[in-house]
Amino acid sequence: MSYEAIARKYRPETFAQVVGQAHVTDTLRAAVRRDKLSHAYLFSGPRGCGKTTVARLLAKAINCPRPAEGDPCGECESCRAIARGGYLDVLEIDAASNTGVDNIRELRDMAQYSPSEGSSRVFIIDEVHMLSKGAFNALLKILEEPPARVFFFFATTEVHKIPRTIISRCQRFDFRLLSQEELSGRLSEVAGAEGVKLAPGALRTLVSLAEGSLRDGLSLLDQMLAASEGEVTEEAVVGAFGLIRSEVYLDLNDAVIARDPVAGLALVDDLARAGQSLGTFARGIVTNFRNLMLLKIDAELARMVDLPADQLSRLGGQAAAFSEQDLLALIERASGHFERIHRSTQPRILLEAAVVEYTRFESRVLLADLARRLGQLAPGAGGGASGAGDRRPQTSRGETKGGSAGTKSSQQGAAEIPAGGMFPSSPAGAAADTVPGWTRLIEVLMQKAPRVGACLMNGLPSFDPDSGRLIIAFAADKEFQVGSIRGDCDRVAALAAKLWQQEVRVELVLGERGQEENITEGIRREVAPTQSEELKQACAEDPALGSLVEMMDAAPLPDGERDRWQDPTD
Numbered sequence: 001m002s003y004e005a006i007a008r009k010y011r012p013e014t015f016a017q018v019v020g021q022a023h024v025t026d027t028l029r030a031a032v033r034r035d036k037l038s039h040a041y042l043f044s045g046p047r048g049c050g051k052t053t054v055a056r057l058l059a060k061a062i063n064c065p066r067p068a069e070g071d072p073c074g075e076c077e078s079c080r081a082i083a084r085g086g087y088l089d090v091l092e093i094d095a096a097s098n099t100g101v102d103n104i105r106e107l108r109d110m111a112q113y114s115p116s117e118g119s120s121r122v123f124i125i126d127e128v129h130m131l132s133k134g135a136f137n138a139l140l141k142i143l144e145e146p147p148a149r150v151f152f153f154f155a156t157t158e159v160h161k162i163p164r165t166i167i168s169r170c171q172r173f174d175f176r177l178l179s180q181e182e183l184s185g186r187l188s189e190v191a192g193a194e195g196v197k198l199a200p201g202a203l204r205t206l207v208s209l210a211e212g213s214l215r216d217g218l219s220l221l222d223q224m225l226a227a228s229e230g231e232v233t234e235e236a237v238v239g240a241f242g243l244i245r246s247e248v249y250l251d252l253n254d255a256v257i258a259r260d261p262v263a264g265l266a267l268v269d270d271l272a273r274a275g276q277s278l279g280t281f282a283r284g285i286v287t288n289f290r291n292l293m294l295l296k297i298d299a300e301l302a303r304m305v306d307l308p309a310d311q312l313s314r315l316g317g318q319a320a321a322f323s324e325q326d327l328l329a330l331i332e333r334a335s336g337h338f339e340r341i342h343r344s345t346q347p348r349i350l351l352e353a354a355v356v357e358y359t360r361f362e363s364r365v366l367l368a369d370l371a372r373r374l375g376q377l378a379p380g381a382g383g384g385a386s387g388a389g390d391r392r393p394q395t396s397r398g399e400t401k402g403g404s405a406g407t408k409s410s411q412q413g414a415a416e417i418p419a420g421g422m423f424p425s426s427p428a429g430a431a432a433d434t435v436p437g438w439t440r441l442i443e444v445l446m447q448k449a450p451r452v453g454a455c456l457m458n459g460l461p462s463f464d465p466d467s468g469r470l471i472i473a474f475a476a477d478k479e480f481q482v483g484s485i486r487g488d489c490d491r492v493a494a495l496a497a498k499l500w501q502q503e504v505r506v507e508l509v510l511g512e513r514g515q516e517e518n519i520t521e522g523i524r525r526e527v528a529p530t531q532s533e534e535l536k537q538a539c540a541e542d543p544a545l546g547s548l549v550e551m552m553d554a555a556p557l558p559d560g561e562r563d564r565w566q567d568p569t570d
C-alpha cells in the first residue's frame with residue numbers, strides 16, 4: 001500500500017478526528033454551526049500537521065447541505081465530490097508553482113462569478129508565502145472587498161513571509177507539532193486497523209523519527225507496513241531506516257566514565273562494520289550529552305528525554321558521574337566534531353579522534369577544586385595552609401595505587417557509581433594525605449609560569465622530606481606534556497626549596513601504560529572537586545583564574561611566558 005493510499009484511507013472525516021489541533025478545530029466547528037464564518041482563514045504551522053486537511057474539512061462543512069453539529073456529513077454529493085477533488089467550487093492552488101500576479105488575477109476573475117446555487121466557492125492556497133509581491137497585491141484587492149459566498153483558506157509553513165496587510169484580513173490559526181503521545185496514539189490506531197502489531201520499541205522509534213509530524217509518521221509507518229507481516233519490531237525499524245540503537249550511546253557513556261578509549265573505539269568499529277552512518281552517530285552523541293545534561297540538572301527533565309524507562313534509569317546513573325560543567329563542555333565539543341565529521345571525506349578517523357578525546361576528557365571539577373584552594377590560600381583568607389608550620393611538607397606519600405574503582409568495564413551498571421558521582425564533593429581523609437606544600441607551589445607556579453603549573457597539576461606528587469625528593473608521577477598518556485617541561489625541573493625545585501625552606505630535587509615520572517587510571521584516580525582523590533558554581537564564581541571574581549581556566553582548555557602558553565619567571569618570594 002502506498003503512502004498516499006494509507007494517508008487517504010485514514011484522512012479525518014470530522015473535525016474531532018483531527019489529531020492534536022483541537023484549539024483550531026473546536027473554534028472552526030463552532031463557527032460553521034453558528035454560520036459565523038470569516039472570508040479568509042490563515043492556517044500556519046509546521047509541515048505535516050493537518051493544515052490542508054482542516055482546510056478541506058472546512059470547505060466540505062461550508063458546502064454540506066446537512067452538516068452535523070458543524071461537521072460535514074461526509075456522505076452527500078458535495079462532501080464526496082470535494083473528497084475526490086472533483087467539486088468545481090472548491091479549488092486547491094499550490095502557490096509554489098503559481099506564484100505570479102497573473103495567477104491571482106485569474107483567480108480574482110473566477111471569484112467574481114457566482115458559485116452554483118446553494119454553494120460556496122472556496123480557494124485553498126497552499127504555501128501561500130511563495131506568492132510574488134504583485135500576486136499579494138492582487139490578492140489584497142479581493143480580500144478588501146470579498147464577493148459574497150467566496151472563501152479563502154491559506155496554508156503556510158512560513159507565516160513571517162506573508163505581508164501584514166494580508167494577515168490582518170485573515171482569521172489566523174496556528175497549528176502545532178504533535179506530542180509524542182498524540183503521534184503514538186494515532187500510529188497505533190492505524191497499525192491496529194491494518195491488523196499489524198507494532199512492538200513498543202518500534203512505535204517509540206517511529207514517533208521519534210516523525211518529529212511531531214503526523215504526515216511523516218504515517219509515511220514511515222506505511223513503509224514498515226509494506227515490508228512486514230503481522231508484526232513490526234524495533235529491529236526492523238532500526239534496520240529499515242539505518243538507525244543507531246540508543247544503547248550504543250549508553251555504552252559510549254560507560255567508556256567515557258571509565259576513561260576507556262579502547263571500548264569507545266570498539267563501538268565506532270562495530271558501527272562502521274555494520275555500514276551505519278558515522279555522521280548520524282556523531283550527531284547522536286550531541287543529543288546523548290544533552291540528555292545527560294538534562295538529567296544532571298533535574299531528574300524531572302527526564303520527560304524531555306526520548307528513551308524507554310530502563311535506558312533512562314541507566315542514563316540517570318551515568319549523569320551522576322559528570323558535573324554540569326563537564327557536560328556543557330562535552331556538548332560544545334561534540335557539536336564541533338559533528339560539524340566536521342558531517343563534511344569530512346574521512347569521517348571515521350575524525351570520529352575516532354573525537355571518541356578518544358571524550359574518553360580522555362579531564363574533568364573541570366579538578367579546576368574547581370584548584371579555585372577553591374587558591375581562595376583558601378589567599379593572604380588573609382585564614383584557615384588555609386598559609387601558616388609557617390604548614391609550609392613545610394610533612395608527609396611522604398609514594399603510593400599512587402588504591403581506590404581504582406573498577407570502572408574499566410563498559411558492562412558495569414550505573415549502581416557502581418557512588419551517589420556523589422565519580423568526583424565526590426567531600427573526600428574524607430584526602431586532605432591529610434596530600435603533600436601540604438604542593439598546592440602553594442602550584443599556586444605560585446600558576447602566577448609565574450602558568451604553562452608549567454598547568455602541566456604539573458596533572459601530576460601526582462609525593463615528597464620525602466628527609467631526602468628532599470619530590471617525585472611527580474604522570475599518566476603515560478601525558479608523555480608529550482611532561483616532555484615539554486622537563487627543562488623546567490631545576491627551576492621548579494628552586495621555587496619549592498624557597499617555599500618549603502629546604503632542599504628539593506624534582507623528578508618527573510611517567511607511569512606505565514595501563515596505569516593511567518591509578519594516577520588519574522589518585523589526582524582525583526587528592527584534589528577533590530567542588531561544585532562548578534564555585535569555579536564560575538571564582539573565575540568571575542578573579543580574571544587571572546578565568547584566563548587560566550580558558551588556557552587549560554586550549555594550547556599551552558607560548559614560550560615568552562617563561563620570561564616572567566621570577567622568584568616568588570622577591
Ligand SMILES: [Zn+2]
Binds near residue numbers: 063072073074076
Ligand atoms: Zn455532506
